[in-house]
Amino acid sequence: MSKRVHVVAAVIRGHHKQVLIAKRPTHVHMGGLWEFPGGKVEQFEAPLDALKRELKEEVGLTVVSAQPLIQITHDYPDKQVYLDVWEVHEFVGVARGMEGQQVKWVWQVDLLDYEFPAANQAIVTATLLSSTCLITGDTDCSGVYLAAIEAALSRGYRLFILRPSCPNLDFLGLVSALKSMALFSAAQWQWHIDWCPAASTDFERAITEHKNFGVHFSARKMEGGFECFDGALLSASCHNRSELALAQQRGIDFLLLSPVSATKRYRPDELLGWAGFSALVESINIPVFALGGLTLDDIVNARLAGGQGVACIRDWWQ
Ligand SMILES: Nc1nc2c([nH]c(=O)n2[C@@H]2O[C@H](COP(=O)(O)OP(=O)(O)OP(=O)(O)O)[C@@H](O)[C@H]2O)c(=O)[nH]1
Incomplete structure (x- = not known):
């Protein structure tokens, strides 16, 4: 079995209960589905540093503060992931698809209408719940x-x-x-x-x-x-x-x-x-x-x- 991949992802909260989502390119794993922006943690990298790097690279945002939201261990048929999900309330910048991908601010209740990878179901629930x-x-x-x-x-x-x-x-x-x-x-x-x-x-x-x-x-x-x-x-x-x-x-x-x-x-x-x-x-x-x-x-x-x-x-x- 291949090694479990440590992935950081962010529920970025904008104005009026809106959340940022991005569409995965069609040629990658889970391509064509929506995701919470993020990516793999590199060797020796702290998860929060990885989150900051990925959000800058992928959606052009600088994270000011973030806190853990939920952690998911999921086995896809071809890949095992550990999704380390953070909630970002404070950031600087205007969200853009830096790699040409579609990005969108959506009302948090509307997240249920988007198709995400299977591992994301609990992330969507966590996003909808208060603390x-x-x-x-x-x-x-x-x-x-x-x-x-x-x-x-x-x-x-x-x-x-x-x-x-x-x-x-x-x-x-x-x-x-x-x-x-x-x-x-x-x-x-x-x-x-x-x-x-x-x-x-x-x-x-x-x-x-x-x-x-x-x-x-x-x-x-x-x-x-x-x-x-x-x-x-x-x-x-x-x-x-x-x-x-x-x-x-x-x-x-x-x-x-x-x-x-x-x-x-x-x-x-x-x-x-x-x-x-x-x-x-x-x-x-x-x-x-x-x-x-x-x-x-x-x-x-x-x-x-x-x-x-x-x-x-x-x-x-x-
Ligand atoms: N970023 C992100 N990845 C997710 C989510 N849900 C989910 O199952 N994943 C899985 O986690 C893995 C993340 O890998 P990635 O391809 O986005 O990472 P990356 O940007 O570092 O990729 P690269 O190094 O291949 O460019 C993929 O297998 C993806 O299917 C999600 O909400 N956001």
């Missing part, structure tokens, strides 16, 4: 629930795992309120399947008809198998290597992995710590949020450990 995720608490009043979501939106949260457990909540009313909130804030909602009436056609319609809605499974629900939610983003909670592997096999789009840090529910010897989190994240190709005893100050640690960001529960009660 924070809020798991909601409980209430028996829709008004209180929605007010807490609005307050969280104003604190910067855009991705929510919804788990109101009260059966008296008006589901369709909640859907319609969340739809209009999504319109103004681009927020994404994952319905916690434990709460949602899975058999309800209203639920299925809401999930599959609206791109901001997805479904979240507990590890046990995921293990038990689930029905198909056409086109909806799927997420799951995991705690160990075998659950992570199952999630990947079941086509889950992103994960919450816990417990990373101290919480009341777990003994100290059960905690993953950042090293344990990082080792588990490395074993799969899916964006993973760190969960358990963390705050928004831990986003940098999560990114350095290969994660997408942090998921918080306590913040709901602020």
